[in-house]
Amino acid sequence: GENVEQHPSTLSVQEGDSAVIKCTYSDSASNYFPWYKQELGKRPQLIIDIRSNVGEKKDQRIAVTLNKTAKHFSLHITETQPEDSAVYFCAASRGNTGFQKLVFGTGTRLL
Amino acid sequence: DAGVTQSPTHLIKTRGQQVTLRCSPKSGHDTVSWYQQALGQGPQFIFQYYEEEERQRGNFPDRFSGHQFPNYSSELNVNALLLGDSALYLCASTRGGSDTQYFGPGTRLTVL
Numbered sequence: 001g002e003n004v005e006q007h008p009s010t011l012s013v014q015e016g017d018s019a020v021i022k023c024t025y026s027d028s029a030s031n032y033f034p035w036y037k038q039e040l041g042k043r044p045q046l047i048i049d050i051r052s053n054v055g056e057k058k059d060q061r062i063a064v065t066l067n068k069t070a071k072h073f074s075l076h077i078t079e080t081q082p083e084d085s086a087v088y089f090c091a092a093s094r095g096n097t098g099f100q101k102l103v104f105g106t107g108t109r110l111l
Numbered sequence: 112d113a114g115v116t117q118s119p120t121h122l123i124k125t126r127g128q129q130v131t132l133r134c135s136p137k138s139g140h141d142t143v144s145w146y147q148q149a150l151g152q153g154p155q156f157i158f159q160y161y162e163e164e165e166r167q168r169g170n171f172p173d174r175f176s177g178h179q180f181p182n183y184s185s186e187l188n189v190n191a192l193l194l195g196d197s198a199l200y201l202c203a204s205t206r207g208g209s210d211t212q213y214f215g216p217g218t219r220l221t222v223l
Contacts (some may be wrong), residue, residue, distance in 0.1 A: 043201070099159065101159065104154050
């Protein structure tokens with residue numbers, strides 16, 4: 001079955017620096033790759049997602065890149081701020097639109 | 112517009128008991144997925160309901176069952192509880208034609 005590996009498990013950055021979190025997936029048929037942010041005691045919230053037919057997507061300070069050949073995707077956060085501190089999860093899925101079965105990584109704690 | 116809601120917030124049970132967790136999706140959403148999140152781990156997919164039927168299932172035993180009602184709300188039932196079932200149970204809803212899953216706040220289940 002699908003497996004998603006996520007690194008690093010913890011990432012400490014200075015305010016204003018950039019942060020990069022990397023994920024690798026095993027199922028080459030995966031077609032949807034969302035990133036969720038989970039603050040302590042709260043629900044996961046989608047921050048950005050990308051489909052397999054797109055190589056890069058940006059939303060203000062957040063960007064995601066996808067390399068289908070290498071089967072990895074990355075989250076980039078620029079100009080980090082204290083409110084960016086949280087656990088970030090990547091996920092991969094191979095479902096039909098509207099019926100995604102998300103397989104999550106183990107999370108990265110951003111400090 | 113209310114988001115995804117779940118009840119109860121917390122629940123304490125003993126081994127062998129049965130539990131029912133409830134989820135109401137966002138307005139306009141018709142698909143509900145359930146996930147189990149153990150402490151310090153990412154969520155794991157349990158199953159997904161659409162049109163009152165289980166559409167997909169993850170690697171969870173038959174002790175885990177569910178139901179979806181005509182109003183799209185859903186229940187997760189777990190029988191013969193084990194200590195290892197202690198986790199945060201998350202419900203996520205999706206609108207037809209979209210991939211975005213919106214999560215509820217979760218139900219924290221503790222099995223003693």
